[in-house]
Amino acid sequence: MAKDPITAVIVGGGHRAVTYADYSLRHPEDLKIVGIADPDAERREMCRLKYGFGEDRCYESAEALAAVPRFADAVINGTMDHQHYATAVPLLEKGYDMLLEKPFAVSEDEMRRLLAVIEKNGNRVMICHVLRYSPFYIAVKKRILSGELGDIINVQMAEHVSYHHLSTSYIRGKWANSDKSKTTMLLAKSCHDIDVMAWLMQPVKPVSVSSVGSIFQFKPENAPANAGTRCTVDCPLVDTCRYSAKKIYLEHPDRWTCYAWADLEHKPDQTMEDRVKSFLNGNPYNRCIYKCDNNVVDHQAVMVNFSSGATGTFNLVGGSAKSTRTLKVVGTLGELTGVFEDNVLVESLIASDTPEGYVEAPVDLSGADAEGHGGGDDNLTADFIRYLRTGEQSVSCTAIENSVAGHLTVFKADESMRLGGALVKIDL
Ligand SMILES: NC(=O)c1ccc[n+]([C@@H]2O[C@H](COP(=O)([O-])OP(=O)(O)OC[C@H]3O[C@@H](n4cnc5c(N)ncnc54)[C@H](O)[C@@H]3O)[C@@H](O)[C@H]2O)c1
Numbered sequence: 263m264a265k266d267p268i269t270a271v272i273v274g275g276g277h278r279a280v281t282y283a284d285y286s287l288r289h290p291e292d293l294k295i296v297g298i299a300d301p302d303a304e305r306r307e308m309c310r311l312k313y314g315f316g317e318d319r320c321y322e323s324a325e326a327l328a329a330v331p332r333f334a335d336a337v338i339n340g341t342m343d344h345q346h347y348a349t350a351v352p353l354l355e356k357g358y359d360m361l362l363e364k365p366f367a368v369s370e371d372e373m374r375r376l377l378a379v380i381e382k383n384g385n386r387v388m389i390c391h392v393l394r395y396s397p398f399y400i401a402v403k404k405r406i407l408s409g410e411l412g413d414i415i416n417v418q419m420a421e422h423v424s425y426h427h428l429s430t431s432y433i434r435g436k437w438a439n440s441d442k443s444k445t446t447m448l449l450a451k452s453c454h455d456i457d458v459m460a461w462l463m464q465p466v467k468p469v470s471v472s473s474v475g476s477i478f479q480f481k482p483e484n485a486p487a488n489a490g491t492r493c494t495v496d497c498p499l500v501d502t503c504r505y506s507a508k509k510i511y512l513e514h515p516d517r518w519t520c521y522a523w524a525d526l527e528h529k530p531d532q533t534m535e536d537r538v539k540s541f542l543n544g545n546p547y548n549r550c551i552y553k554c555d556n557n558v559v560d561h562q563a564v565m566v567n568f569s570s571g572a573t574g575t576f577n578l579v580g581g582s583a584k585s586t587r588t589l590k591v592v593g594t595l596g597e598l599t600g601v602f603e604d605n606v607l608v609e610s611l612i613a614s615d616t617p618e619g620y621v622e623a624p625v626d627l628s629g630a631d632a633e634g635h636g637g638g639d640d641n642l643t644a645d646f647i648r649y650l651r652t653g654e655q656s657v658s659c660t661a662i663e664n665s666v667a668g669h670l671t672v673f674k675a676d677e678s679m680r681l682g683g684a685l686v687k688i689d690l
Pocket residue numbers: 273274275276277278279299300301302305322323324325340341342343345349363364365390391392450635
């Protein structure tokens with residue numbers, strides 16, 4: 263028998279929430295968007311028209327939505343990192359289940375208070391750790407679960423953030439200054455990767471962590487002697503500096519558009535002239551990359567000890583030519599080696615009776631080239647709907663209780679980095 267669609271209200275109608283909400287347009291039998299809460303009137307109207315609900319279901323904030331009787335099954339919470347706790351709590355208290363963006367809290371204290379609210383109210387909450395839903399990482403998880411790699415000795419992971427992504431998010435953009443964003447780079451960018459490491463190792467738990475990192479590259483003392491302060495305004499190097507706003511953004515207008523020209527979002531037919539003008543008029547993405555107010559690290563190394571005696575290492579490296587996530591999982595019977603963006607995963611198993619001493623084969627990653635985090639965005643939304651309907655947790659399920667180990671490891675890794683690399687215990 264056909265089931266009614268899950269109904270959801272968008273809270274924070276930005277890029278991420280809309281990505282998940284768009285699932286309803288392709289699968290109306292599964293998901294129906296029935297309202298929005300967002301202080302931005304134009305975003306409210308855009309969502310209202312796109313998903314087709316009345317003006318009476320538009321609210322100016324999560325708090326205003328929480329003030330009226332609950333009228334949907336769930337909330338898709340796509341507010342910014344530091345707003346997750348404050349916007350989630352009143353709606354959880356109201357009885358909404360929730361698809362909540364990462365990081366679901368910006369400190370251990372916030373995390374524990376959020377968990378207490380969820381436990382009290384019995385909500386189902388899933389975190390948008392989309393990588394767990396990509397065919398690449400599912401293939402890794404399934405091979406570990408099957409036992410064919412034996413007991414896991416070590417997980418090595420790295421995330422290389424390209425220079426233009428680094429520029430956009432962590433030097434010139436929204437997550438560059440932790441006093442404003444309330445997040446670190448590890449929390450904002452790589453809580454996904456640390457979450458994947460913790461998930462791959464489950465039920466083995468992380469027990470301690472140490473970490474070091476720094477701002478290596480983009481700081482005033484590394485600026486060329488004659489650099490200006492705003493690329494297209496006063497910099498003689500605008501055509502030669504590989505990091506100039508002209509080279510990164512104006513010459514590649516399809517790259518990072520919604521970030522670099524956020525001020526033009528509501529202009530329907532935005533032209534190149536508008537963009538050039540925006541850069542001349544105080545747009546933060548036109549600042550010299552060496553002279554911004556960034557205070558988050560651009561590279562960080564993390565070393566995790568697990569309860570089984572296994573170890574994990576994770577390297578976050580900003581400024582690379584190409585964005586890549588690499589992985590090697592080594593067990594007592596063999597290993598997996600892969601690159602997420604290249605859809606390459608190879609399994610090598612110990613075979614002492616062969617001339618090489620091992621057998622090796624590529625893993626089938628059919629579907630891994632899908633859009634949106636290797637297909638993860640859509641798969642996650644589908645799993646959220648399934649979870650609400652059945653209560654059953656898939657192998658990837660990012661229910662909040664399964665996402666605590668990763669977040670807590672990040673909080674403790676950052677604590678360790680602040681302490682100069684000291685070993686910090688993880689009490690799950
Ligand atoms: N899962 C992923 O892979 C992934 C990728 C990128 C970003 N993110 C995360 O997604 C989140 C959203 O990022 P974004 O770029 O879509 O942000 P955004 O700034 O585009 O959207 C946030 C929206 O929240 C609204 N808002 C502010 N206060 C509010 C309140 N009190 N009640 C309701 N709405 C309110 C804002 O007006 C804005 O429209 C961030 O936490 C970010 O870290 C996740």
